[in-house]
Amino acid sequence: MRSKIKFAVVVFPGSNCDRDAFNAVERIMEQEARFVWHKDTDLGDPDVVILPGGFSYGDYLRCGAIARFSPVMKEVVRFANHGGVVLGICNGFQILTEAGLLPGALLRNESLRFVCMDTFVRVERSDTIFTESCKPGEVLKIPVAHGDGNYYTDEEGLKRLEDNGQILFRYCSAQGKIIAEANPNGSVASIAGIVNTAGNVMGLMPHPERAVDPVLGRIDGRKIFGSLIHSLVRKDNESFSVHS
Amino acid sequence: MKTVFHAKIVVTLRKSILDPQGKAVEHGIHALGYDNVNELRIGKFVELNVDARDRQEAERICREVGARLLANPVMEDFTVSIEEVTHV
Numbered sequence: 001m002r003s004k005i006k007f008a009v010v011v012f013p014g015s016n017c018d019r020d021a022f023n024a025v026e027r028i029m030e031q032e033a034r035f036v037w038h039k040d041t042d043l044g045d046p047d048v049v050i051l052p053g054g055f056s057y058g059d060y061l062r063c064g065a066i067a068r069f070s071p072v073m074k075e076v077v078r079f080a081n082h083g084g085v086v087l088g089i090c091n092g093f094q095i096l097t098e099a100g101l102l103p104g105a106l107l108r109n110e111s112l113r114f115v116c117m118d119t120f121v122r123v124e125r126s127d128t129i130f131t132e133s134c135k136p137g138e139v140l141k142i143p144v145a146h147g148d149g150n151y152y153t154d155e156e157g158l159k160r161l162e163d164n165g166q167i168l169f170r171y172c173s174a175q176g177k178i179i180a181e182a183n184p185n186g187s188v189a190s191i192a193g194i195v196n197t198a199g200n201v202m203g204l205m206p207h208p209e210r211a212v213d214p215v216l217g218r219i220d221g222r223k224i225f226g227s228l229i230h231s232l233v234r235k236d237n238e239s240f241s242v243h244s
Numbered sequence: 245m246k247t248v249f250h251a252k253i254v255v256t257l258r259k260s261i262l263d264p265q266g267k268a269v270e271h272g273i274h275a276l277g278y279d280n281v282n283e284l285r286i287g288k289f290v291e292l293n294v295d296a297r298d299r300q301e302a303e304r305i306c307r308e309v310g311a312r313l314l315a316n317p318v319m320e321d322f323t324v325s326i327e328e329v330t331h332v
Contacts, residue, residue: 061288062316069313098316105318107257112264152261152319186262 017053051092064094093203110186
């Protein structure tokens with residue numbers, strides 16, 4: 001049995017939340033973490049890969065469009081297709097949609113403004129590895145900081161997301177109401193975060209790694225990392241008891 | 245014989261997608277007094293050279309590049325026009 005979960009934080013040229021993510025999982029959540037440079041082709045056998053926030057390749061062409069062709073992304077796609085857990089935060093979410101690991105795309109914010117503020121998101125499903133420490137409908141306070149976070153998918157795509165239960169977080173009021181005023185970027189159906197159909201790849205625009213340290217006044221991001229750690233430790237224990 | 249084709253590729257947001265940047269610029273144009281200007285959309289312009297056997301091959305390569313990288317088919321369309329030909 002293993003006591004710590006291994007996180008690999010991918011660093012692209014232009015990533016700027018890589019240290020925050022590393023700090024969140026290693027120092028705050030007390031797990032193992034290592035950086036993986038975008039030119040590396042070895043992820044180092046992690047349990048979870050984090051694609052962090054930032055402006056990979058200066059957001060040239062489209063956010064995430066160039067990063068998805070980084071050598072490391074071949075390994076990330078392979079890892080995800082074999083059931084490995086991948087968490088994409090902000091720019092990481094954009095990269096996941098560009099790489100085809102998550103559906104849809106992230107457009108320029110409807111306001112055309114860069115938004116940097118706390119948002120409230122409602123947990124739409126608490127039976128996933130990313131949200132199991134949350135109560136259904138729980139409201140988390142997690143900050144956003146992006147210019148291109150306007151989640152878009154066409155009507156059919158939205159129906160698929162809803163039918164498959166792929167929407168994990170929606171922007172909401174502090175009381176958990178889904179209202180237009182609480183949507184910081186114009187995302188369709190107030191979508192803040194989605195998961196793939198297999199349930200192992202999640203992307204979200206809010207930054208849970210910026211909401212883990214009480215010194216900074218918010219800790220709700222811990223619920224997401226905590227959910228992952230609990231579910232992976234449990235899985236480990238289950239397979240341990242099967243094989244021993 | 246190798247031929248160099250010069251291609252121009254224009255990427256635009258799909259018609260069904262709101263283009264807030266285009267809307268803002270359109271408002272600016274209206275503020276200048278040009279009320280007869282509308283349906284403004286902003287896109288990206290890419291030009292490149294491609295070595296190919298013939299025009300068809302050049303266009304095929306540009307379409308592939310457009311679909312795989314220059315445009316994201318979820319939200320964008322693109323057009324390719326082969327502009328000039330230089331025989332080397």
